[in-house]
Amino acid sequence: MELMTIIESDAELQALFIPVERWLTVLAVRNHSKHTLSAYFAGVSQLALFLRGKQLTWTRCDKRQLAQHISQRLDEDKLALASVQQELSAIRHFYGWLIEEGVARINPTTGYQLKRSPRPLPSIADIDLLTQLLDQPAPDTPEQARLWLRDKAMFELLYSSGLRVGELVALDVNDIDISELRVRVTGKGNKTRLVPIGTKAAAAITRYLPHRHLWVEQLDAALFISEKLGTRLSTRAVQQRLKVAAARAGIAQNLYPHLLRHCFASHMLSGSGDLRAVQEMLGHSDISTTQIYTHVDFAKLTQVYDRAHPRATHSKNNDD
CATH class of the missing domain: 1.10.443.10 (Intergrase catalytic core)
Known part of the structure; x- marks a missing residue:
């Protein structure tokens, strides 16, 4: 089932996505690219689905829940480390905005780090x-x-x-x-x-x-x-x-x-x-x-x- 269909059929999930939509609208006004907005939406959406399954809200997500979510993405969903790092970056930015708006007081990503995969050296032609x-x-x-x-x-x-x-x-x-x-x-x-x-x-x-x-x-x-x-x-x-x-x-x-x-x-x-x-x-x-x-x-x-x-x-x- 597609994500939008899942959201439309679940009132509590819709409530989780209201601040996400507001955040993305702000980023669009700030001239963030469509590619960036799409990547941010994808990363934050996965955490929203996780929180819905745990019956949690954005403000009740702490480091322990975040670690569980990241572990699930790596071990169960078999997502590449680089992709999980991108999702974590999206979550970090989203919580930064929630704090700016006075919605949240704590960013669960603060101090949370994944082991960075080595960046491959770019190819060069002589x-x-x-x-x-x-x-x-x-x-x-x-x-x-x-x-x-x-x-x-x-x-x-x-x-x-x-x-x-x-x-x-x-x-x-x-x-x-x-x-x-x-x-x-x-x-x-x-x-x-x-x-x-x-x-x-x-x-x-x-x-x-x-x-x-x-x-x-x-x-x-x-x-x-x-x-x-x-x-x-x-x-x-x-x-x-x-x-x-x-x-x-x-x-x-x-x-x-x-x-x-x-x-x-x-x-x-x-x-x-x-x-x-x-x-x-x-x-x-x-x-x-x-x-x-x-x-x-x-x-x-x-x-x-x-x-x-x-x-x-x-x-x-x-x-x-």
């Missing part, structure tokens, strides 16, 4: 492979050659400025300042930032712009236009075009837009070592998110060390 992608010759047919002008501009910008694919397709023509070599990006939470553009990306965009009018519908301000619809290109279309370009360049590695962002971050940190600057360019609110790229660089250093140092692979038995 510079030679990116050169193979970006410097490939244009297709022979005029229409495909024009498409490649657009696609090359997109891929150059993704790698040059470390944009998320959603940020890329949200760009308008006026967001690009070729003369100042910068782009105005609207990121998560509708926060804007200015990010430098490399000269190769600027040149690719300059070559693309005169052809944009061939596809664009009137009054559409989008920078990157769908050749089929005449409107703003979708993130899925960017993913598909990148796969086409990789195949045409003879690249076997799986390429996807976020990989180019990973490459930007890793290569920038490797070349500059300026973690704060890279954090600003990526639009990370928390520097710990950016720090993962220092681990990528250190992993590379470790590989070089293991290959090059004469004593790197010696066993402890050989120590004097």
Whole structure:
């Protein structure tokens, strides 16, 4: 039975969800994304169902009940640790709001921690492979050659400025300042930032712009236009075009837009070592998110060390 059907058939469960709906409405007004709202609703809903089964309210949920719920999600529902962590985050935020509203006095998640699963290191492509992608010759047919002008501009910008694919397709023509070599990006939470553009990306965009009018519908301000619809290109279309370009360049590695962002971050940190600057360019609110790229660089250093140092692979038995 679907969750909404269960809620509609249970008056006490409906009462539990009234503050949840109010909370999500507040978050929507604060420009939280639909994805975030959906994830928060899913996480809090599971605790609501648990509390209903125990005949408890939000204010009667303490650390012991929370621990029982989390244990059930892990052991009985076989939910992955990372997914349970997301649910716990939603519950923590919800109780924070309940306290702000004067509905609850205690947040049961305070001091409650799950063992964090290690964050996997992002995949990185080397510079030679990116050169193979970006410097490939244009297709022979005029229409495909024009498409490649657009696609090359997109891929150059993704790698040059470390944009998320959603940020890329949200760009308008006026967001690009070729003369100042910068782009105005609207990121998560509708926060804007200015990010430098490399000269190769600027040149690719300059070559693309005169052809944009061939596809664009009137009054559409989008920078990157769908050749089929005449409107703003979708993130899925960017993913598909990148796969086409990789195949045409003879690249076997799986390429996807976020990989180019990973490459930007890793290569920038490797070349500059300026973690704060890279954090600003990526639009990370928390520097710990950016720090993962220092681990990528250190992993590379470790590989070089293991290959090059004469004593790197010696066993402890050989120590004097």
